[in-house]
Amino acid sequence: xxxxxxxxxxxxxxxxxxxxxxxxxxxxxxxxxxxxxxxxxxxxxxxxxxxxxxxxxxxxxxxxxxxxxxxxxxxxxxxxxxxxxxxxxxxxxxxxxxxxxxxxxxxxxxxxxxxx
Amino acid sequence: xxxxxxxxxxxxxxxxxxxxxxxxxxxxxxxxxxxxxxxxxxxxxxxxxxxxxxxxxxxxxxxxxxxxxxxxxxxxxxxxxxxxxxxxxxxxxxxxxxxxxxxxxxxxxxxxxxxxxxxxxxxxxx
Numbered sequence: 001x002x003x004x005x006x007x008x009x010x011x012x013x014x015x016x017x018x019x020x021x022x023x024x025x026x027x028x029x030x031x032x033x034x035x036x037x038x039x040x041x042x043x044x045x046x047x048x049x050x051x052x053x054x055x056x057x058x059x060x061x062x063x064x065x066x067x068x069x070x071x072x073x074x075x076x077x078x079x080x081x082x083x084x085x086x087x088x089x090x091x092x093x094x095x096x097x098x099x100x101x102x103x104x105x106x107x108x109x110x111x112x113x114x115x116x
Numbered sequence: 117x118x119x120x121x122x123x124x125x126x127x128x129x130x131x132x133x134x135x136x137x138x139x140x141x142x143x144x145x146x147x148x149x150x151x152x153x154x155x156x157x158x159x160x161x162x163x164x165x166x167x168x169x170x171x172x173x174x175x176x177x178x179x180x181x182x183x184x185x186x187x188x189x190x191x192x193x194x195x196x197x198x199x200x201x202x203x204x205x206x207x208x209x210x211x212x213x214x215x216x217x218x219x220x221x222x223x224x225x226x227x228x229x230x231x232x233x234x235x236x237x238x239x240x241x242x
Contacts, residue, residue, distance in 0.1 A: 015209070018202050025195070040165075040172035047166060067152050074145055092152075099159035106163040 010069045017066040024059045048110040060103040064096045136223035143227065144201040147194035154191060185241060192237040197230035 038046075046052055071092045079085040134142070165175035178184055204222050207213055213222050 040169045102159045106166040110166045
């Protein structure tokens with residue numbers, strides 16, 4: 001793929017993920033704001049529901065992609081020493097992948113737990 | 117024709133007067149970086165809250181601790197600014213509000229809206 005097409009792909013990815021992130025967060029936060037408090041079992045069974053679990057895992061994946069494009073742009077703009085830029089990009093990827101897997105692990109546990 | 121003068125380099129951050137669009141733009145970046153930096157903490161708290169009933173209580177206590185409360189104020193600003201500036205960006209992409217007056221006004225609304233949302237959240241926290 002040409003460099004220009006790569007840029008277009010990142011540009012499109014940034015916007016599609018932005019729309020999903022906004023829709024998910026605004027609906028979840030307003031739902032959470034309406035419900036005052038919830039117990040552990042309510043919280044766990046809510047996130048264990050297939051629809052909510054998949055939507056949340058998709059949210060974590062969308063964050064990973066969105067943040068990757070954004071932080072990469074910021075690093076390219078401000079960090080000019082190539083070795084440092086690459087180091088920070090690798091650290092960013094590591095943080096994002098670890099966080100994504102940690103969230104998916106928690107969602108999987110919630111989904112398995114709610115079957116019993 | 118006279119040779120064009122080189123663009124002045126003026127990097128005193130305290131004296132540069134950014135137009136509202138510039139503030140919205142740099143705020144978009146700063147808020148994005150702040151939210152990125154808080155991801156590991158939030159992912160850890162999320163995992164803890166689903167681990168078991170005890171972990172859920174611990175996560176709740178962490179959320180009510182002073183440092184996390186202060187961080188949450190920063191994150192409310194980050195999220196609201198990033199969301200509003202992002203919506204403005206998407207509208208500009210489809211050529212809505214491109215003329216100078218409209219773009220200035222929408223930038224003001226973004227900058228002010230995020231601050232108002234943060235103030236409202238902080239007041240409710242007290």
